[in-house]
Amino acid sequence: MGDFIGFLGANLADFWTYTGFHNATPGNIIMILIGLAFIYLAVSKEFEPMLLIPIGFGMLVGNIPFNTEAGLMVGIYEDGSVLNILYQGVTSGWYPPLIFLGIGAMTDFSALISNPKLMLIGAAAQFGIFGAYMIALILGFDPMQAGAIGIIGGADGPTAIFLSSKLAPNLMGAIAVSAYSYMALVPVIQPPIMRALTTRKERLIRMKAPRVVSHTEKVIFPIIGLLLTCFLVPSGLPLLGMLFFGNLLKESGVTRRLAETARGPLIDVITMLLGLTVGASTQASEFLTFSSILIFALGAISFFIATASGVFFVKIFNLFLGKDNKINPLIGNAGISAVPASARISQIIGLEYDPTNYLLMHAMGPNVAGVIGSAVAAGILLGFLM
Amino acid sequence: MRIMNRTKIGILLSMIVVVCFSSCKEQKVQKKLMINEVLIDNQTDLEDDYGVHNGWIEIFNKSYGSSNLAACLIKVSSTPGDTATYFIPKGDVLTLVKPRQHALFWADNLPNRGTFHTNFKLDSINSNWIGLYDSGKNLLDEVTVPAGVLKTNQSYARISDGDDKWEIKTGSKDKYVTPSTNNKTLDKNAKQERFQEDDQLGIGMSITAMTVVFIGLILLYIAFKFVGNISVKMTSRNAMKVSGITDEKDAKNMKEAPGEIYAAISMAMHEIQNEVHDNEDTVLTITRVKRSYSPWSSKIYTLREIPRK
Numbered sequence: 051m052g053d054f055i056g057f058l059g060a061n062l063a064d065f066w067t068y069t070g071f072h073n074a075t076p077g078n079i080i081m082i083l084i085g086l087a088f089i090y091l092a093v094s095k096e097f098e099p100m101l102l103i104p105i106g107f108g109m110l111v112g113n114i115p116f117n118t119e120a121g122l123m124v125g126i127y128e129d130g131s132v133l134n135i136l137y138q139g140v141t142s143g144w145y146p147p148l149i150f151l152g153i154g155a156m157t158d159f160s161a162l163i164s165n166p167k168l169m170l171i172g173a174a175a176q177f178g179i180f181g182a183y184m185i186a187l188i189l190g191f192d193p194m195q196a197g198a199i200g201i202i203g204g205a206d207g208p209t210a211i212f213l214s215s216k217l218a219p220n221l222m223g224a225i226a227v228s229a230y231s232y233m234a235l236v237p238v239i240q241p242p243i244m245r246a247l248t249t250r251k252e253r254l255i256r257m258k259a260p261r262v263v264s265h266t267e268k269v270i271f272p273i274i275g276l277l278l279t280c281f282l283v284p285s286g287l288p289l290l291g292m293l294f295f296g297n298l299l300k301e302s303g304v305t306r307r308l309a310e311t312a313r314g315p316l317i318d319v320i321t322m323l324l325g326l327t328v329g330a331s332t333q334a335s336e337f338l339t340f341s342s343i344l345i346f347a348l349g350a351i352s353f354f355i356a357t358a359s360g361v362f363f364v365k366i367f368n369l370f371l372g373k374d375n376k377i378n379p380l381i382g383n384a385g386i387s388a389v390p391a392s393a394r395i396s397q398i399i400g401l402e403y404d405p406t407n408y409l410l411m412h413a414m415g416p417n418v419a420g421v422i423g424s425a426v427a428a429g430i431l432l433g434f435l436m
Numbered sequence: 437m438r439i440m441n442r443t444k445i446g447i448l449l450s451m452i453v454v455v456c457f458s459s460c461k462e463q464k465v466q467k468k469l470m471i472n473e474v475l476i477d478n479q480t481d482l483e484d485d486y487g488v489h490n491g492w493i494e495i496f497n498k499s500y501g502s503s504n505l506a507a508c509l510i511k512v513s514s515t516p517g518d519t520a521t522y523f524i525p526k527g528d529v530l531t532l533v534k535p536r537q538h539a540l541f542w543a544d545n546l547p548n549r550g551t552f553h554t555n556f557k558l559d560s561i562n563s564n565w566i567g568l569y570d571s572g573k574n575l576l577d578e579v580t581v582p583a584g585v586l587k588t589n590q591s592y593a594r595i596s597d598g599d600d601k602w603e604i605k606t607g608s609k610d611k612y613v614t615p616s617t618n619n620k621t622l623d624k625n626a627k628q629e630r631f632q633e634d635d636q637l638g639i640g641m642s643i644t645a646m647t648v649v650f651i652g653l654i655l656l657y658i659a660f661k662f663v664g665n666i667s668v669k670m671t672s673r674n675a676m677k678v679s680g681i682t683d684e685k686d687a688k689n690m691k692e693a694p695g696e697i698y699a700a701i702s703m704a705m706h707e708i709q710n711e712v713h714d715n716e717d718t719v720l721t722i723t724r725v726k727r728s729y730s731p732w733s734s735k736i737y738t739l740r741e742i743p744r745k
Contacts (some may be wrong), residue, residue, distance in 0.1 A: 166660040173646075173653040180642035187638045193631040196638065259695065264667050271660070278655045283648065419653060426652045430645040435627065 068122075073115035077334030085109025085329065091234065098234035098391070101207065104322055105230055108329015126330045137327040140222070143215045145324040146208035147292040152317025153208075153421065154272070154296025155309045157389065161415040163267050164260035167367075168377070168412070172419025174363030175385025176427045178203025178356025182348050183431075189344055194218055197431040199345055202229045203352025204424030205236070205386035209289060211328065213428045217435055223331040224342035228349035230328075236391045239350070240357050240383045244399055247361045248379045252368075253403045255378040257412045265303065272297040279426055285436075286429025293425065353386070360385035360416065377412075384413040387420035468503045470577040471568055472496035472538065473593035473605070473619060476558040481589045482615045484553070490544035491558040492615060493566060497533040498598040505531040505539055507571035512543070514559035522547070522554040536597070540616045560586075589613065596620035 066072050088106030092099040111133070112126055126133040139145040162168055183200030191199060198218035201210045202225060210229035214222040232239065272294035280287050299309040331337075361382035368376050380400050384392045396413035473494040475481060483489055493510065497503045506526040513519040522541075524531060528551040533539050540552060547555040558564050563583040568576045579602070581592045591605040591613045597620070605611045605619075614621075635641055676682070 163660055163664065166657045166664065169653040169657045169660075170650070173650045176646065176649050180638070180645060184638040184642060187636065193628050193635075193638070193641070194625075261664075261668070262698065264671065267660075267663055267667050270663055274659050274663070275656060278659060279652050282652045282655070422656070423649055423653060426649050427645060430648050434641060434645070435631070 068117050068120060070115040073117055075115065075334060077338045078113045078115045081109055081113040081332055081334045081337065084332075085113065088231075088329075097237070098230070100321060101230045101325055102234055104325025105227065105329035108326040109332050110329075111326065112330030112333045126327065126333065127336070133327065133330055136323055137331060139320075139323060140211055140226075140327050140331070141215055141219065143212050143288070145320050146212035147288045148320045149208040149317060149324065150289050150425070151292040151296040151312050152320070153389070154293040154298075155300045155312035156317075157297060157300075157418050157421070158414070159271050159297065159418055160263040160268065161260055161411050162418050163263045163271055165412070165415055168381075168415030169419040169422075170367065171360055171363055171377075171382055171385040171416035172387075172421075172423040173385075175356045175360040175382075175416070175420055176204065176423045177359035178205075178352040178354075178386065179424070179427050179431075181355035181359075182352030185351060186344075186348055189348070191341075191344075194435050195221055197435045198222075198225055199348050200352060201225070201424070201428055201431065202232065202345075202349040203356045203386075204420070204427060205229070205233055205353065205356065205388040205392070206421065206424045207233060208324070209387075209424050209428045211324070212289060213431060216432055220336075221341060221345060223328065223333075223337050224339075224345040225349075226328040227332055227337075228346050230325075231346075232349050232353045233388045233391065236353075236386075236388050237395060239353050240392060240395050241399055243354060243357045244361055244380055244383050244395070247358060248365075250403065252365070252379050253400065254407065255376050256404075256407055257376070257378055257381075257409070258374065260411060260415075265301070268301040269298070269303075272301065275422065279422060283426050283429035283433065285433040286425050289425040289428065290422070293421065356386045357383045378407075378409055381409055381413040381416055384415075384417040385420045385423070387417065387424045389417050389421060390414065392420075393417040467576050468497055468499040468501075469505065469508070469533070469568060469570075470496055470498055470594075470598060471566055471579050472597060473591050473614065474558070474564070474566060474579065474581050475589070475591040475613060475615070476543075476564065476581065476586055477560045477588045477590075479588045481613060484542045484544065484549075486549060488544065490542045491560075493541045493543060493554075493558075494593075494615060495533070495539045495541065495568060496594075496597050497535060497537055497539075500535045502535060503533050505533060508576070509567075509569040509573065510541060510554060511567040511569065512554075512556050512558065513565045514562040520556035522556060525551050538616050591615075593619050 070078075085106045085108070088102045088109065091097045092102035092106060116122060116124060118125065118128075122128075123131040124133070125131060126137050128134055179200045180203075181200075182203045183196045186196035186199045187193065194217040198210075198214040198221055201213045204210065207226065207230045211222065211226045214225040218225070275297075276290060276294040279290050283290075296309070296312050299305045299312055361379050363385070364377050364379040364382040368379070371377065378396075378400065381393075381396045384396050386392050390410075393410055393413035393416075397408065397410035400407050400409035471493060474492070476491045478489040478491050481489065482492070495505065505524050506528065508524045510522045510524065511519050512522075524541075531539070531551060542549075542553045543556060543558045544553055545555060545557045546553045558581075561583065564581045565578065566581070567578040570576050579592070585604060586592055587606075589607060592602060593605050593614070595601045595603050597618050599619075603611065605613045607613055631638075631641065676684075
């Protein structure tokens with residue numbers, strides 16, 4: 051009987067070593083709290099819930115402590131585990147292009163086509179990427195890591211994941227979480243910069259209503275867009291190819307079912323898997339490092355630079371434009387590719403100063419140009435640094 | 437008009453065909469696989485899987501996709517008119533060479549020892565011509581190892597994998613013999629080092645990259661400015677035709693319909709196409725719901741039996 055009780059005791063003691071309570075580290079607890087904060091922000095403040103809910107919950111999933119030496123095949127970093135298999139879409143970089151397919155199928159490029167000069171704002175905002183790249187180099191990151199960190203300034207989660215999975219896979223978790231966090235915080239980060247860099251007179255500028263764009267132009271756009279951008283930067287092909295393909299599905303008018311699948315069920319499924327696995331990749335042992343803190347700081351800086359450079363560029367651009375063609379600098383912030391969050395910010399701030407001045411349609415131009423610009427920038431970084 | 441369009445389409449298609457043919461003419465056979473290194477007189481270098489020293493030929497897959505050597509041919513000739521041909525057997529998974537990897541063939545004249553043992557030996561006195569052919573007998577790569585230049589245990593190899601230039605690997609510290617591995621060991625990231633040396637602050641990279649981003653989007657701007665102008669002209673021409681106006685001055689004075697009209701038309705079309713009109717037809721209908729019986733969906737089988745008293 052004594053032996054049997056001893057056996058039971060040993061069994062229970064053995065079981066205890068498998069539980070999360072036994073294996074928990076302060077790092078796990080911190081990451082779980084961060085995950086809960088993400089979920090809170092998504093549910094309560096409605097900050098990018100589509101992203102923050104999967105990522106926040108993924109953080110909980112990834113930080114459930116377990117005995118890593120037991121070979122349970124449950125962790126995201128254990129070969130062959132279910133999470134590891136799902137994570138391969140991130141590490142091998144095929145989730146982001148599928149997200150881009152969906153984005154292409156849901157984006158209306160009319161604003162950009164009707165006023166193509168707005169594309170240049172999308173280019174200017176990419177200064178955020180290279181500003182952060184230079185600061186990262188100064189802080190001691192090597193060029194590949196700096197490139198991966200800099201792309202946070204593009205404000206494009208899928209692009210950030212795609213590029214970091216190629217250039218700095220060990221920093222991908224921190225870069226992805228940082229990119230998505232700041233994208234969610236666009237309503238907090240951008241307005242003060244926009245107000246600080248513009249005068250009241252500039253904020254009241256009324257832009258000419260965009261002209262009606264024909265169906266032919268809309269169909270031509272993804273084709274010419276693909277050919278021009280990818281001939282220039284072939285390394286951007288996975289992202290730009292899928293973006294323009296999705297847009298052609300939408301605009302051709304004859305592939306409605308495909309377009310609906312791309313912008314509906316497909317992008318939803320990939321968003322869930324991407325968010326969950328990126329969140330789960332923030333396992334405390336891999337994530338809680340000094341580099342991650344630096345990456346978060348650099349991410350914030352890159353957003354500041356990107357927003358400021360977009361607004362500044364419009365102000366400079368206005369010097370060369372006629373009186374009737376002036377651009378409201380409040381749409382400069384939309385050069386980053388957080389679609390449509392940053393365009394919405396332009397609209398909200400614009401309406402604060404003139405309740406009849408609707409900037410949303412105009413801001414969508416630089417906003418979608420930002421998507422193209424950040425994908426081009428990612429292609430350039432990949433081409434130069436790989 | 438239709439005939440005109442057909443003529444235009446015909447001209448366009450024929451131009452495309454001409455361009456395709458002219459580019460096909462220039463196209464060469466895709467050369468993914470190449471001879472990368474050859475060792476003729478092996479005394480103390482690498483042993484084969486039988487523990488024997490023999491000459492060898494290394495083949496390199498220079499592409500970033502796997503490439504299969506099955507059914508390819510290796511031809512060797514040391515005297516004119518005397519060519520040995522080795523048919524690389526099919527059905528061996530090991531003939532699939534992974535991206536940027538190597539396959540090593542032993543020139544031991546013992547083909548029964550396995551796929552990677554050829555039916556010829558290399559000539560240590562005369563020059564050796566070696567050719568690699570694909571399964572369609574197209575020449576993929578060839579090399580002639582000159583006579584008398586290689587000493588024992590020395591190899592004739594490309595300076596680095598896939599390089600056009602060849603050199604003699606003497607076995608010294610800089611020129612080591614590398615069977616089944618890179619001709620030049622990649623122990624550093626040259627690109628990264630160049631950036632670290634020449635562009636410590638990243639200014640060069642930033643200027644270059646931003647220039648390319650701007651060029652890309654400026655090209656798009658120019659393209660769509662052009663497309664937009666054509667589109668506007670075509671629209672106004674169509675409008676003139678519909679309104680029966682022939683003079684462009686009159687057309688300019690013609691006002692475009694205000695946005696509200698477009699909005700109203702769009703709304704009406706949306707309502708019709710998507711059946712969103714909220715006027716119900718006030719006819720009650722009963723849709724008969726038929727559920728076919730299946731033991732899988734039967735509640736009877738999912739309930740526990742009532743205890744009998």
